[in-house]
Amino acid sequence: MAASPATGGARSCETPEQTREWMEAIASFLGRHRPLLEAHVVNFFKDRLWEMVDADWMECLRREPVESLLMLPSGCVQDHWPSSLQEFILTARSLVLPREQKSPQSFLPNSRVASIGTVLAQGMNSKKKHEIEALSGIVDAIARSRGAKTVVDVGSGQGYLAQALSFEYQLAVIAIDASSHHASVTNTRAERIKKHYAAKCVEKQQFKVPRTVTCHVLSSDTLAAVTLDACQDDHGEHITETNNCNQSIPQIEQPNPSIPQLVLAGLHACGDLSVNMLRVFVSCEQVQALVSVGCCYNLLSENTDTCPGFPISKAAKSSKLVLGKSIRDLACQRRKMEKPHQGNGPTKF
Known part of the structure; x- marks a missing residue:
């Protein structure tokens, strides 16, 4: 008889103590099973890593139908399985971070999501269009609630989010990106959209x-200085202008009344960029809110002499958890998907 799937609801981040306990439990669990965590599928067979797995577990799972094995990630266990195997599966499931989706209206009741027209959506696929529509509405609602009229889009790419905030929500936007080509595309695209509106x-x-x-934002000091400098020079009138900075700039520490209240935003802010945004949010008084959707966590820096991308909190550092490149890469590895097409064989995307 199968037990019900574990929900992982025993853990909580309601208090700092509960959050720390959860982090320490994750670090302890990962530490006990590190050799398997670092193994790619090729290594599992090449290095005979199945020999590291408990013999009773292997014997038990060999006899199970595929349907039962597919339910392992959901925390479903069988009563006749070894107690140690059941404990392993249920513990792993209990440590999973919550993934429940919430509507923006549930925590931002005054938010609105503007539908992006064909001109503004030019170049976006359906996924990107959905992301821009949802995130721009959230950024606008948070900016209005904090009295901020300026948004700094960090890692702006071709300016999709920045332009939605500018034209649909009439917010002043500064778009920061490492690529001068992206800046050129953003400027050209914005002028075309402006004519349409x-x-x-x-x-x-x-x-x-x-x-x-x-x-190139290589540190939180650089991001803070560039952000505040751009806001200070803007004088309330947004024109297409490209500034280049290739080296670190000292952080502006003293509050400046000429700099407006602002919101930091980032859609798919890659690797350490999300971490630098967090540090700027904490250190800069002018930054009233942070809205960030990170990505490429495998590119987080670790064990560096400067401020690492992981870990960043005192609690995480105290856990002594070290991930390493293999674990980060495996955790972020995308599963290859296939879709039918009219050519010869499947197309991978």
């Missing part, structure tokens, strides 16, 4: 376009 507007209206800043 101006043509369909009955009353004469001044449309703002995102201001672009080209900068």
Whole structure:
């Protein structure tokens, strides 16, 4: 008889103590099974890693139908399995971070999601369009709730989020990206969109376009200085302009009344970029809110002499957890998917 899937609801982040206990439990569990965590599928067979697995577990699982094995990640166990195997599966499931989806309206009741038209959505696939529509509405609601009229889009790419915030929500936006090519594309695209909005507007209206800043953000100090400098120089009028910074700039520490209250935003802020945004949010008084969707966690820096991307909290550092490149890569490895097409054989994407 199978037990019900474990929900992982025993853990909580309601208090710092509970959060620390959860982190320490994860670190302890991962530490006990590190050799398996670092193994790619090829290594599992090449190095005969199955010999590290408890013999009773192997004998038990060999006799199980595929349907039961597929339910292992959900925390489903069988009563006749060895107690140690049941404990392993249920413990792993209990440590999983919650993934329940919530509607933006559930925590931002005054938020609105504007549908992006064909001109603004040009170049976006359906996934990107959905992301931009949802995130731009959230950023706008948070900015209004904090009294901020300026948004800094970090890792702006081709400016999709920045332009949605500018044209649909009339927010002043500074778009920071490491690529000068992306800045050029953003500027050209913004001017084209501006003409479209101006043509369909009955009353004469001044449309703002995102201001672009080209900068390799290698530290939180650089991000803070570039952000505050761009806001200070802007004088409330957003024009297409590209500034280049290739070296670290000292952080502006003293609050400056000429710099507006702002929101840091990032969609798919890669690796340490998300971490640097967190540090700027904590250290800069002008930054009223942070809205970040990180990605490429395998590119987080670790064990560096400077401020590492992982770990960043005192609690995580005290756990002594070290991931390493193999574990980070495996955790973020995408499963190859196939879709039918009219050519010869499947297409991978």
